[in-house]
Amino acid sequence: MEKETTTAIAGRYLRNYWFKAGVALLLVFIVLKKDLSFNIKLNSTNGEPAPPAEPTRKESKKTTERLTEALPASASAQESTTDLLNLTSLLGSGKPKAEDALNAIPTSEIQAYIRRFSKVARTEARKYGIPQAVIMGNALLLSAAGSGEAAGKGNSHFRIPCTSDWLGNSGHYEGHCYRHYENAWTSFRDHSLYLTTGTIGKKIARLRPATYSDWALALEQVGFTSEKDFGEQLIRVIEKYQLE
Incomplete structure (x- = not known):
């Protein structure tokens, strides 16, 4: 018998044990595959386990908490705005009317002012026909019964504006220039002259006012003062304090 070669022996072995050899190869393949997967995972994390992903719901919760914490400040700002709106509605958006300022003065002070200047007003009325x-009424409204700033600083009881022909002292109040006087009597006299001479005097004369209500409306029409609805204010003050 000829001596068998190595190839022949291997072939005969495979024919006799092919099933066992196949199973062995399959096991080797599985082991190698797991080892390869494990090595790849280690290389991707540098030997450290990957942290778990943060849940989206948790992130939303954080955002909600931040918004909730901001609510008190927002509510406080809203309350402040509401208070400001309420205050504005009570006080009005602009400066108060002359009548409102006068109504804030105690009645006793108003009556004292009337007693103090009634004789001066009567003298001016006889001399100038006003x-x-x-x-x-003009003095009460435009000086707030003598408590106004212009009256206190410059004896300006009628807030007569500074004009180009005015050579005396003056003062500025809330953007307006008013004439200043040495005393209250001079203020009353200049008021009489202002309403019977010059541009304002000519305009009033053309309207021919007769009664106090005619005069009140005429003063508003010719722009005697920047006060809105001055004619109605003046009529109410005259009737309230029975100045007629």
Whole structure:
């Protein structure tokens, strides 16, 4: 018998044990595959386990908590705005009317002011033909019964504006220039002259006012003062304090 070669022996072995050899190869393949997967995982994390992913719901919770914490400040700002709106509605958006300022003065002070200047007003009325009630009413409204700033600083009881022909002292109040006087009597006299001479005097004369209500509306029409609805304010003050 010829001596068998190595190839022949291997072939005969495979024919006799092919099933066992196949199973062995399959096991080797599985082991190698797991080892390869394990090595790849280690290389991707540098030997450290990957941290778990943060849940989206948790992130949303954090955002909600931040918004909730901000609510008190927002509510406080809203309350402040509401308070400001309420205050504005009570006080009005602009400066108060002259009548409102006068109504804030105690009645006793108003009556004292009327007693103090009633004789001066009567004298001016006789000399210049202006109703005494109009003179006293103008003084009450435009000086707040003598408590106004212009009256206190410059004896300006009628807030007569500075004009190009005015050579005396003056002062600025809330953007307006008003004439200043040495005393209250001079203020009353200049008021009489202002309403009977010059541009304002000519305009009033053309309207021919007769009663105190005519004069009140005429003063508003010719722009005697920047006060809105001045004619109605003056009429109410004259009737309230019975200046006629």
